[in-house]
Amino acid sequence: MIAQRLRDTRGRVRPYLVLALGIALIAAVVLPVIALGSSRVPQPVAFNHLKHTQDLGLGCEFCHPYARTRAHSGLPDVTTCSMCHTSPQGTSAEAARVTELITAGDLLRFNKLFRMPDHVFYTHRRHVAIAELSCETCHGDIAHTERPPVRALVKVDMDFCLDCHRKQGATLDCNACHR
Amino acid sequence: MTRWGMVIDLDRCTGCAACEVACKSENNIATVPPHQAEMGRVMSWMRVLAHTVGDFPDTHLEFYPRPCMHCDNPPCIKVCPVRATYIDPEGIVGQIYPRCIGCRYCANACPFTVKYFNWYGPEWSDSERQHLNPDVSPRTKGVIEKCSFCHHRLQRAREQARAENRDVREEDYQPACAEICPTRAIVFGDLDNPTHHVAELKEDPRAMRIMEDLGTQPKVYYLRARR
Numbered sequence: 001m002i003a004q005r006l007r008d009t010r011g012r013v014r015p016y017l018v019l020a021l022g023i024a025l026i027a028a029v030v031l032p033v034i035a036l037g038s039s040r041v042p043q044p045v046a047f048n049h050l051k052h053t054q055d056l057g058l059g060c061e062f063c064h065p066y067a068r069t070r071a072h073s074g075l076p077d078v079t080t081c082s083m084c085h086t087s088p089q090g091t092s093a094e095a096a097r098v099t100e101l102i103t104a105g106d107l108l109r110f111n112k113l114f115r116m117p118d119h120v121f122y123t124h125r126r127h128v129a130i131a132e133l134s135c136e137t138c139h140g141d142i143a144h145t146e147r148p149p150v151r152a153l154v155k156v157d158m159d160f161c162l163d164c165h166r167k168q169g170a171t172l173d174c175n176a177c178h179r
Numbered sequence: 180m181t182r183w184g185m186v187i188d189l190d191r192c193t194g195c196a197a198c199e200v201a202c203k204s205e206n207n208i209a210t211v212p213p214h215q216a217e218m219g220r221v222m223s224w225m226r227v228l229a230h231t232v233g234d235f236p237d238t239h240l241e242f243y244p245r246p247c248m249h250c251d252n253p254p255c256i257k258v259c260p261v262r263a264t265y266i267d268p269e270g271i272v273g274q275i276y277p278r279c280i281g282c283r284y285c286a287n288a289c290p291f292t293v294k295y296f297n298w299y300g301p302e303w304s305d306s307e308r309q310h311l312n313p314d315v316s317p318r319t320k321g322v323i324e325k326c327s328f329c330h331h332r333l334q335r336a337r338e339q340a341r342a343e344n345r346d347v348r349e350e351d352y353q354p355a356c357a358e359i360c361p362t363r364a365i366v367f368g369d370l371d372n373p374t375h376h377v378a379e380l381k382e383d384p385r386a387m388r389i390m391e392d393l394g395t396q397p398k399v400y401y402l403r404a405r406r
Contacts, residue, residue, distance in 0.1 A: 117277075117316075118313075118316040118317070119275075119276055119277055119316035121314075121331065121334045123338060125338065125342065126338045126341065126342075129342065130338070130341050130342055173267050173268060174265065174267070174273055174275050175267040175271055175273040175327075175330050175333075175334075176267075176334065176337075177334075178273070178275050178276075178277075179314060179315055179316055179327075179330070179331040179334065
């Protein structure tokens with residue numbers, strides 16, 4: 001069918017149609033890769049949230065210590081991991097790799113999944129400590145993930161913020177959150 | 180009801196322009212290149228206007244530090260087609276940069292000429308980049324910017340007050356210009372709260388507002404003995 005359409009009535013190939021088809025095919029393959037690939041957030045180790053929060057019973061604030069007091073909740077670094085992982089823990093290959101990295105002096109810098117635009121005033125303190133929201137409200141079920149998500153589990157945009165602000169009766173004033 | 184406002188005592192003002200510098204530094208205001216400056220595109224949310232009075236040799240200079248007047252009846256918000264500029268419940272006239280489409284209607288509507296258009300995106304040298312204030316977003320090319328009464332400081336003050344379960348106090352929230360003024364000529368606070376200094380000062384017999392007859396109800400008062 002397509003092969004027929006690529007030829008005109010006299011059986012000659014229509015070059016512009018071939019070109020258009022080619023561009024469409026390339027776009028269909030390349031664009032999703034660019035769109036999805038560029039937003040993937042890499043992490044130094046494949047951290048298992050499920051293991052730490054459920055099997056070991058650690059709270060979120062063990063590794064994200066400033067969730068109730070500061071703007072940014074904080075990410076764990078090598079000092080937090082070193083509390084246990086200086087000697088091999090468990091049987092997983094990744095845990096063994098953590099011990100190796102710590103021994104080699106790696107700083108284990110984890111990367112932020114969420115990036116607020118710079119014109120937004122956001123602090124964890126006023127959402128976690130003052131408004132008493134649970135972490136899942138914005139972070140989804142990250143505590144039960146076995147591998148680090150490559151992007152945020154919940155899409156936090158202005159609609160998401162305003163939706164919650166309306167339900168909670170919080171401020172809807174532009175100046176309250178924009179700067 | 181809170182109504183943030185400012186009283187500037189012209190009899191105390193020495194025209195040192197510390198307020199201008201503090202404002203530029205606090206609010207990441209871009210420096211424009213010389214050829215742009217010649218076209219009158221200098222941005223200065225707080226500007227000390229100098230006015231010569233009298234005939235030579237009997238002259239003196241009068242200084243008018245001029246921030247945004249944060250009018251109670253602002254002409255700028257009436258012309259904004261996208262509600263990028265609006266007056267918030269506490270009387271601060273806000274400018275929401277990502278929403279601004281750069282039509283410049285507000286800049287033309289403002290009788291105090293306090294609205295500045297970004298003809299180009301800001302260019303920071305490496306040394307400038309290091310001391311940008313992270314609490315204030317840099318504006319992009321094609322949007323209007325203006326004095327915000329340093330409302331990013333109010334955001335922090337409000338949060339602190341909420342955490343301590345109390346109201347925002349006068350000293351919690353002061354804009355950069357009021358904070359820096361060496362002669363305390365600039366006083367800032369809630370005009371409707373009798374415990375705030377500004378509420379008392381605005382009733383001073385020396386108090387006046389500029390272009391009061393336009394009916395925009397500015398919330399910046401000036402004190403001047405000499406008429």
